[in-house]
Amino acid sequence: GTASVAVAGIFAALRITKNKLSDHKFVFQGAGEAAMGIAHLILMAMEKEGISREDAIKKIWMVDSKGLIVKGRSHLNHEKEVFAQDHPSVNSLEEVVQKVKPTAIIGVAAIAGAFTEKILKDMAAFNERPIVFALSNPTSKAECTAEQCYRLTEGRGIFASGSPFSKVTLPNGQTFFPGQGNNAYVFPGVALGVIACGVRHISDDIFLITAESIAAEVTEQNLAEGRLYPPLDSIREVSLKIAVKIVDWAYKHGLASWYPEPADKEAFVKRLVYSPDYDSFVIDDYRWPPAAMQTQDV
Known part of the structure; x- marks a missing residue:
């Protein structure tokens, strides 16, 4: 379910970026069950566009508690090995974003504030319309707030969250209603x-x-x-x-x-x-007003 709704948001975002899914590069903050589910569905969608699975995997980068998942790193389980990239070790998400230059970042590790000011500004520098999905729940664990995303990307960020956020109005008058996946x-x-x-x-x-x-x-x-x-x-x-x-x-x-x-x-x-609509089977009744029931002189 999480994977499906996340990928639905990505498909909608493609109508804004006006390109194909396989033109994008994704960095995941987190490499657990949710991240793997989303990543595998992205792979399927890219293959449906016509690119090979091998090429699709090269467009998905994952960062866990030990840094970027790369080939040769010790203690990788089978799921993580699938997405291990041929790249030197990188310890921090900020550095990964700087080196990989993704078009989309997806947070699913419940690390509050993981999408720092530097990361959001870098995403806006690399991309005309950066995709920022802060999908962790609850709101207190979100990687960034909607306001931070829109403000630091100058209103160009394409934002979705796992928790609800109120509408955001920027100083220039732009108003956004963040989508909740x-x-x-x-x-x-x-x-x-x-x-x-x-x-x-x-x-x-x-x-x-x-x-x-x-x-x-x-x-x-x-x-x-x-x-x-x-x-x-x-x-x-x-x-x-x-x-x-x-x-x-x-x-x-x-x-x-x-x-x-x-x-x-x-x-x-x-x-x-x-359908929650039912016919009424309650017998209609009528209560005579007390005044009408009094003895009247004719």
């Missing part, structure tokens, strides 16, 4: 799609489809306001579209359980969507 965008639609057609195996492809579907629901107006995700109050519509995409994919790949295949997949999924 919330798993709530992912799970309702995935569950609906999987249940609708009885998907036999939930593969990573489903989460990539979900990321693409979420990003497609972000409007140009949303992007102009700094939002990389659709409004949460549209979650029912977003979930329906995710589910329809999953159902379509499942039938095309022979992974659905329910046959015959429905001709109108949207109608097929819609009939399973729960």
